[in-house]
Amino acid sequence: MEQRIKIIIKSLKIGFAAFWCITLALFIMGEADVYYTGLYAHDIKASYYFETITILITALCIPVSLKTFSWILQRRINNQTITTALKQYLIWSSVRLLLLLIVTLTGIFCYYLTLSNTGALCALMGITASFFCVPSEDKLRKDLHIDKTK
Numbered sequence: 016m017e018q019r020i021k022i023i024i025k026s027l028k029i030g031f032a033a034f035w036c037i038t039l040a041l042f043i044m045g046e047a048d049v050y051y052t053g054l055y056a057h058d059i060k061a062s063y064y065f066e067t068i069t070i071l072i073t074a075l076c077i078p079v080s081l082k083t084f085s086w087i088l089q090r091r092i093n094n095q096t097i098t099t100a101l102k103q104y105l106i107w108s109s110v111r112l113l114l115l116l117i118v119t120l121t122g123i124f125c126y127y128l129t130l131s132n133t134g135a136l137c138a139l140m141g142i143t144a145s146f147f148c149v150p151s152e153d154k155l156r157k158d159l160h161i162d163k164t165k
Contacts, residue, residue: 016097020152020161023105027150034112034145038119038138045127053130062129069125073118073137077144080114088158100159108150115145 045052055061084107092103122138125131156163 019098019101020155023101024150024152024155026105027108027155030109030112031145031148031150034116034119037116038123038142041120041123045123050127052127055128056130062131065125065129066131066133069121069134069137072121073140076114076118077140080111081144081147084108084111092158093160097159097161104155104159108148112145112148115141115148117141118144 044050055065087107088104092100092107095103118141119138122134122136122141125134126138127134155161
């Protein structure tokens with residue numbers, strides 16, 4: 016079981032690192048004008064739609080990713096066997112981080128396409144929420160109520 020926990024923690028850390036690599040890569044690409052920076056900056060109607068969609072995605076995904084994980088942890092994962100609980104923990108942790116990645120990417124694209132601070136703020140909210148998802152062995156053991164065997 017200890018080996019399985021270490022594998023799951025390693026997978027979660029790789030996913031968390033991928034979240035940051037993708038975010039930084041898109042930011043660097045935006046600063047280097049790889050995609051169409053400012054394409055809709057002068058189109059007020061398009062800017063409004065992009066900003067509205069970005070705000071709605073942010074307002075929906077961040078609470079869902081954070082609260083739903085704790086709800087699923089209490090209601091479903093804790094009632095499973097340890098092997099199934101570990102698999103479910105990995106899946107739902109990945110889903111949570113994926114939702115935050117969607118928020119961050121939408122915010123970054125909105126920022127660079129419209130040059131509006133609304134997109135940057137939404138991306139920052141997604142990045143900040145990702146700090147609640149930092150994987151660690153202690154957190155996994157606490158969430159799944161697993162005592163460390165000596």
